[in-house]
Amino acid sequence: xxxxxxxxxxxxxxxxxxxxxxxxxxxxxxxxxxxxxxxxxxxxxxxxxxxxxxxxxxxxxxxxxxxxxxxxxxxxxxxxxxxxxxxxxxxxxxxxxxxxxxxxxxxxxxxxxxxxxxxxxxxxxxxxxxxxxxxxxxxxxxxxxxxxxxxxxxxxxxxxxxxxxxxxxxxxxxxxxxxxxxxxxxxxxxxxxxxxxxxxxxxxxxxxxxxxxxxxxxxxxxxxxxxxxxxxxxxxxxxxxxxxxxxxxxxxxxxxxxxxxxxxxxxxxxxxxxxxxxxxxxxxxxxxxxxxxxxxxxxxxxxxxxxxxxxxxxxxxxxxxxxxxxxxxxxxxxxxxxxxx
Ligand SMILES: Cc1cc2nc3c(=O)[nH]c(=O)nc-3n(C[C@H](O)[C@H](O)[C@H](O)COP(=O)(O)O)c2cc1C
Numbered sequence: 001x002x003x004x005x006x007x008x009x010x011x012x013x014x015x016x017x018x019x020x021x022x023x024x025x026x027x028x029x030x031x032x033x034x035x036x037x038x039x040x041x042x043x044x045x046x047x048x049x050x051x052x053x054x055x056x057x058x059x060x061x062x063x064x065x066x067x068x069x070x071x072x073x074x075x076x077x078x079x080x081x082x083x084x085x086x087x088x089x090x091x092x093x094x095x096x097x098x099x100x101x102x103x104x105x106x107x108x109x110x111x112x113x114x115x116x117x118x119x120x121x122x123x124x125x126x127x128x129x130x131x132x133x134x135x136x137x138x139x140x141x142x143x144x145x146x147x148x149x150x151x152x153x154x155x156x157x158x159x160x161x162x163x164x165x166x167x168x169x170x171x172x173x174x175x176x177x178x179x180x181x182x183x184x185x186x187x188x189x190x191x192x193x194x195x196x197x198x199x200x201x202x203x204x205x206x207x208x209x210x211x212x213x214x215x216x217x218x219x220x221x222x223x224x225x226x227x228x229x230x231x232x233x234x235x236x237x238x239x240x241x242x243x244x245x246x247x248x249x250x251x252x253x254x255x256x257x258x259x260x261x262x263x264x265x266x267x268x269x270x271x272x273x274x275x276x277x278x279x280x281x282x283x284x285x286x287x288x289x290x291x292x293x294x295x296x297x298x299x300x301x302x303x304x305x306x307x308x309x310x311x312x313x314x315x316x317x318x319x320x321x322x323x324x325x326x327x328x329x330x331x332x333x334x335x336x337x338x339x340x341x
Pocket of ligand 1: 148182220
């Protein structure tokens with residue numbers, strides 16, 4: 001085992017002994033420190049076999065880091081330097097808000113899962129955009145960067161919030177994701193209903209045309225939609241001309257869990273989500289007949305699981321909870337595994 005691998009494993013064991021939110025904060029700090037010292041692994045893993053063009057963007061590899069990992073764009077360059085083929089920052093809402101009281105992040109170690117009820121803690125779009133401007137001014141980014149569009153808890157018109165954030169980040173990110181599926185913001189998931197979704201996407205697409213023409217606009221959906229609701233989502237997305245679908249966000253289901261924290265409120269992610277999120281992805285692929293690029297997310301922690309998402313119809317894959325158990329190197333390791341076939 002190399003020194004770097006041994007150090008990474010020791011660091012991971014240390015992080016897992018900390019309270020989960022504190023562990024995440026320290027992981028971001030460590031990532032940035034390593035990057036500042038010039039010790040990052042050296043950029044996104046890539047090869048002719050791994051590289052792909054989706055929309056108008058070039059991805060060094062198809063394995064990205066999902067929304068929620070770097071909500072406030074604190075470690076964009078350092079994260080991309082550690083191997084993934086893209087990163088989705090956010091969710092970001094217009095105004096700063098603290099989110100729910102702690103504790104609000106739980107490891108379900110026996111189940112290899114995570115429950116979170118952050119409730120959209122965000123530094124707000126001005127602070128995050130200024131940070132990203134500084135990152136971009138320092139050096140070009142080596143892979144596409146997406147932004148998860150969020151809404152303030154107390155805002156009556158959630159779509160107006162998406163539009164405001166999209167406008168502020170125009171030119172700063174490569175693609176946008178409308179998040180209508182977080183279970184931790186009251187009434188947000190109501191936007192997944194047929195009429196509400198059509199209206200939300202129409203307004204978001206109009207804003208994209210006006211403020212960030214050419215930037216792909218995706219929608220991220222919940223795994224808890226039934227067959228009829230999924231079919232409505234697919235139809236609305238195709239009719240509105242949305243550029244892609246991210247499937248899926250966290251689940252409210254608690255089926256088959258063994259861990260002590262299984263009954264905490266919030267969204268469940270990680271291994272317990274893999275089967276359902278892959279099923280939803282496959283169903284969307286069938287419904288959209290390859291007309292829309294799909295991003296497969298939910299429970300990916302191995303090369304085989306990434307392959308299963310691609311086989312179910314994903315053009316790109318994302319992960320977050322897998323990093324909690326496998327370390328940030330996991331995204332690059334999975335990409336290397338895909339390259340080997
Ligand atoms: C702590 C945490 C925070 C998250 N925050 C967001 C968010 O702000 N916006 C969003 O769309 N998804 C968010 N997610 C969902 C992830 O992006 C992803 O869809 C979900 O966790 C399933 O993937 P995984 O099993 O690989 O974690 C969050 C997930 C976790 C665990």
